[in-house]
Amino acid sequence: MQTLLSSLRITVATMAICVGGYSAAVWALGQAVTPDTAEASIITKADGTIVGSRQVAQAFTRPQYFWPRPSAVNYNGAGAGGSNKSPTSKDLTARASQAVAAYGATGQNPLPAELAAASGAGLDPHITGRAARYQVARIAAARGIAAEEVEQVIDRSLFSPGGVFTPDRLVNVLEMNLALDGIQVR
Template sequence: MQYILPSIRLWLVTFLVCVVLYTALILGFAQAATPFAANGSIVAVGGKAVGSELVAQKFTSPRYFWPRPSAVDYNAMGAAGSNKSPTSPDLTKRAEETIAAYGATPDRPLPADLVAASGGGLDPHISLAGALYQAGRVAEARGLPRGEVERLIEAQAASVGGPLAPERIVNVLQLNLALDRLGR
């Protein structure tokens, strides 16, 4: 009995310091230093939330750029890869359907990132090559010159990896919002 009361006090102090105080400190610092990121990088248009810069969304209309495939159907509550073997018939079927949806041919192969899901299934970016591959379809669906769509893609592309990963990538949500701002 002599150890129960000190044990409870130690548990309470540990809980308050490690759970409550630490969490409040980290949250307060994040809110002060980077409030946009701390609040989920939510993108709003006209005061209405339309998505997050950090989580892929499912776009299926030919008027929009499509993201990478998602093993979790773009559900942020269950971010995960598929855990299927590369020889899985399910993955083969999904890849064949994706290739057919893009109209890829041996003469015009589909960039790999448009066929393969990312590890978490929610990667909001595609490669510059993946965006340029879709430019023709999007331009035609919107009645825009392909060159205008390609210039928009180039303007949205960024090299976020620095010198160690210089390949340029494009945030699909931001690119689609930029398209909508064109008004067609």
């Protein structure tokens, strides 16, 4: 009986340290170093209504919005993952062909690869400035505004996550779409 009680005490102490202590330490480090990402990078309207996260893509299909990269998991944050399909897969080829058709890409106006291919997790909220600019004409026409206004939204949204080590500047699709709608976010 003495051995059983000693084993239980060791088990409880180990669980408290490894589960509770480790989790608390990782949480505290996240809060100290990057508090915004530690709290899921939630985007809210000025009135406090939650509209999404800066770190998880959402499906936008209406022509007046920027469209994100395709998602192999239908933008489901609970099931992140790629399709694990081979480049020779007929399903993958069909999905890319649908994307090319949806954007109206041609040989003279080729679609940026990221708009036809899903990211590894299927939830990438960013596209390159080039992919955003590819969509300007469609968005401007659908909204009945000048293409320059859409270009200004892109220019204000561009950032380099890796500084000088990131050759392509990126934009967050959700944030740009909110800017197009004139929604003030926090």
